[in-house]
Amino acid sequence: MVRARGLVVLSAMVVAAFACGGSSSGTTAAGCTNLNSVASVQSSDATLAAAVLPALAARPSTAATAVVKIGFIGMLAGKYQNYGVDAKNGAQMAIDKANTAGGVTFNGTTYTFKLDSQDDNADATQGVQAAQKLVDDGVVAVIGGIFSTATIAESKIFSDNGITQISPSATNPKYTAQGFKTAFRVIGNDVAQGKADGDFAVKTLGCKNIAIMDDKSTYGQGIADQVAGEVPTAGGTVVDREHVDQTASDFTAQLTTIKGKHPDAIFYGGYSAQAGPLTQQAHKLGITVPIVMGDGCQDTDYTKLAGTDANNNFASNGGPDHSLMSGFAAFNTEYKAKFGQDVFQYAPQAYDAANIIINAVKTAGGTKAAILGAVAATKDYAGLAQTYTFTSTGDIANSIFTIYKVESGNFKAVKAVTSA
Amino acid sequence: MQNCLNLLGSGLTPEGILQQLINGVTLGSIYALIALGYSMVYGVLELINFAHGDVFMIGTFVVIGVTDRFALAGASLALVIPVLLLAMLAAMALCACVGFAIEKIAYRPLRRAPRLAPLISAIGVSFFLEAWIATYVSSRDFTLPTLIAGSIPLYGDVSISYVQILMLVSSVAMMFLLQLLVRRTLLGRGMRAVAQDREAAELMGVNMDRVISFTFIIGSALAGVAALLWMLNYSTNQTIGFIAGLKAFTAAVIGGIGNIPGAMLGGFLLGLAESLGAAYISNISCGIFSSSYQNVFAFAFLILMLVFRPSGIIRERVSQRA
Numbered sequence: 041m042v043r044a045r046g047l048v049v050l051s052a053m054v055v056a057a058f059a060c061g062g063s064s065s066g067t068t069a070a071g072c073t074n075l076n077s078v079a080s081v082q083s084s085d086a087t088l089a090a091a092v093l094p095a096l097a098a099r100p101s102t103a104a105t106a107v108v109k110i111g112f113i114g115m116l117a118g119k120y121q122n123y124g125v126d127a128k129n130g131a132q133m134a135i136d137k138a139n140t141a142g143g144v145t146f147n148g149t150t151y152t153f154k155l156d157s158q159d160d161n162a163d164a165t166q167g168v169q170a171a172q173k174l175v176d177d178g179v180v181a182v183i184g185g186i187f188s189t190a191t192i193a194e195s196k197i198f199s200d201n202g203i204t205q206i207s208p209s210a211t212n213p214k215y216t217a218q219g220f221k222t223a224f225r226v227i228g229n230d231v232a233q234g235k236a237d238g239d240f241a242v243k244t245l246g247c248k249n250i251a252i253m254d255d256k257s258t259y260g261q262g263i264a265d266q267v268a269g270e271v272p273t274a275g276g277t278v279v280d281r282e283h284v285d286q287t288a289s290d291f292t293a294q295l296t297t298i299k300g301k302h303p304d305a306i307f308y309g310g311y312s313a314q315a316g317p318l319t320q321q322a323h324k325l326g327i328t329v330p331i332v333m334g335d336g337c338q339d340t341d342y343t344k345l346a347g348t349d350a351n352n353n354f355a356s357n358g359g360p361d362h363s364l365m366s367g368f369a370a371f372n373t374e375y376k377a378k379f380g381q382d383v384f385q386y387a388p389q390a391y392d393a394a395n396i397i398i399n400a401v402k403t404a405g406g407t408k409a410a411i412l413g414a415v416a417a418t419k420d421y422a423g424l425a426q427t428y429t430f431t432s433t434g435d436i437a438n439s440i441f442t443i444y445k446v447e448s449g450n451f452k453a454v455k456a457v458t459s460a
Numbered sequence: 461m462q463n464c465l466n467l468l469g470s471g472l473t474p475e476g477i478l479q480q481l482i483n484g485v486t487l488g489s490i491y492a493l494i495a496l497g498y499s500m501v502y503g504v505l506e507l508i509n510f511a512h513g514d515v516f517m518i519g520t521f522v523v524i525g526v527t528d529r530f531a532l533a534g535a536s537l538a539l540v541i542p543v544l545l546l547a548m549l550a551a552m553a554l555c556a557c558v559g560f561a562i563e564k565i566a567y568r569p570l571r572r573a574p575r576l577a578p579l580i581s582a583i584g585v586s587f588f589l590e591a592w593i594a595t596y597v598s599s600r601d602f603t604l605p606t607l608i609a610g611s612i613p614l615y616g617d618v619s620i621s622y623v624q625i626l627m628l629v630s631s632v633a634m635m636f637l638l639q640l641l642v643r644r645t646l647l648g649r650g651m652r653a654v655a656q657d658r659e660a661a662e663l664m665g666v667n668m669d670r671v672i673s674f675t676f677i678i679g680s681a682l683a684g685v686a687a688l689l690w691m692l693n694y695s696t697n698q699t700i701g702f703i704a705g706l707k708a709f710t711a712a713v714i715g716g717i718g719n720i721p722g723a724m725l726g727g728f729l730l731g732l733a734e735s736l737g738a739a740y741i742s743n744i745s746c747g748i749f750s751s752s753y754q755n756v757f758a759f760a761f762l763i764l765m766l767v768f769r770p771s772g773i774i775r776e777r778v779s780q781r782a
Contacts, residue, residue, distance in 0.1 A: 118599050288754055289703075293484075293751065294739070296483055300475070345601055
């Protein structure tokens, strides 16, 4: 029964698709978007889909317009929603701009874009579900995830479905080291960032004895491991290695151990929600050495949570400082007019990622395979944040990191590091 | 592996241990205050109030809400102390209201229901409170600025901060007051009577509903005090109640659920286990376990206690009902 009913629905939709492809007036746009719903019906009955697909592919190629669904995946509500919402807004801006400009045209078809956002709660399990939802929705490329743990889990789903994934912010090396052809990022990875941070602490700050802490998250421990590897290379010594639980509020036990080792600086790999109170607790214990952190702490949450204790600590971030991006002022003005707030963090990278995808559609068309090929071939693409060339692994060839120092409660860029 | 049994280099020195003991006892004093709420409710109802951790969480948000109205960062103690007292009273009052409401909504209608029913309704309340805060207040993290700075040096590198002293003194004082209330007042006598035998107490003229309501109110007000002390050192968000509640529940079970000194003792022991565990496990286990296993110690302690001494360290001395 189900099969029979599915057949009826499918034939009706195939007819609709032909009807839609046959005419070229603007009013058919709504009919064309139904192609996506055809796709989701197909997935419920694979054999039927196989029978019908050639018919769909063979339809007259006079269709003038098509809507390309681009997915966004990231934490949109909860503890770290700032990052997710900000990146989503950046992607939305690129898409709105492309649509306002009338879309892009390849081979006689004009493509417009639609953003499909899913919340992964920065969690691997929910990330897989959200990624599957995007696949079911029929997206052809995805921007996200935002956090490494979720992004790595999601990348398998996108790889299995041949969907290009560009993360604006996931810095864990594992993401592009799994051999997935579909995994890209527009930010330097933690190998490069850890090197930059370790070098900075030892060479620029002149701190020889470094204590390293992390929150055991994929991101936090990942970057801390890289720093631990780089410190001896740079001529310093790792005097202590401590870990905290991601649900912990009390860090005094670990900090007390660190205090006993008398380090010149502390590196913390983790996120600002814990780094803020950790900094306060360190000061309460009389630890006054600078704390160096990665990009997970370089945000206003850190300065707000740590209060005056934040001053004189350092955090690095991927990409050049907002102030070093030539088009940033105009971007921020437009962003603020649209979303009612300033750019938080990775909106420029998400904007660039979306534009790389849009550009790929422009040069190769709107299918998954065409986008994947064109994105992989991205070379010297001048984005808002920097110029991008993808390496064979999906990383960027020249990753830029900026080291910030907190002064009077604000992050101030003190050093830009470019590493290969 | 390089850390293996390098005990002296690991901070396992008299000074290090002493400092970790101080840290552990102060952390434990907060667990103890929250644990009192679990223990008291268990005492009269023989049920665990799983929403109690979230009452504490509400308290931390009240503290943030009150202190946010004043420019406290860098303010003098003449402003800080009255504001903190105000925040504590507000947190106690609001927590008491929430506790009262929980009893009215989630427990009283289920007084004669099977024991599982009120347990589940309390878990429901817990989810509701978390979701409510996340939706209508904030799902972000909050801290207080460092309000009471400074510490007293004790011996070598070892020191105890004023905040730690405040935590210890307040929690011990609260426990003392609670003991007075339970041992010396009419209400306390009612509580003890209900704890011993609910039906018999009712027959003797004890207003059981009133006693149970007050038990929730007092336990929740203590969670309000704990909330203020917590915020002096730690951060909060809407999920904080779950872990804090679980830890306090563990403390209550370790000490012997249902009795007040037991909850206090359990809290201190748990704080010590966590601090010492986090500080030294990596060295003792040759790097197999890391200092992030703090929570593991807490709950391993709970399991050991349940297996070997289920009635807790201080056995509740109520004779079993015949």
